[in-house]
Amino acid sequence: MMPAILVVDDLEELRLLIRLTLAPLGTVTSVANAADALAEVLRAPPDLIVLDVRLGQGADGLDVCRQLKSAPVTALIRIVLLSACGQQSDVEAGMAAGADRYVVKPFSPDHLYAVVAELLE
Secondary structure (H helix, E strand, C coil): CCCEEEEECCCHHHHHHHHHHHHHHCEEEEECCHHHHHHHHHHCCCCEEEEECCCCCCCCHHHHHHHHHHCCCCCCCEEEEEECCCCHHHHHHHHHCCCCEEEECCCCHHHHHHHHHHHHC
């Protein structure tokens, strides 16, 4: 069975790019905000989430990551945080929130593919 991957980003073009990049690795669905992400995880828990840190209005990616990693039913879902914020303190905050990996934007699709493939092994 193909792994399920959820992409959470408020930018439609980026969701499309990530979906196309990761399609060979599994079944990819995408949503635009934190509320939809949490609803989708409850509906059909994915194996991995590619999660933007800045999601516009509402909760941000760090909030979503913390919430998912602190709940026993979702704690094992792999989470790759994506962010334009690449300072060491940003990366540390992302890892402290429970992320499995932190990828800085702009990112190479090949790099993202490799990170996700490694986590799905």
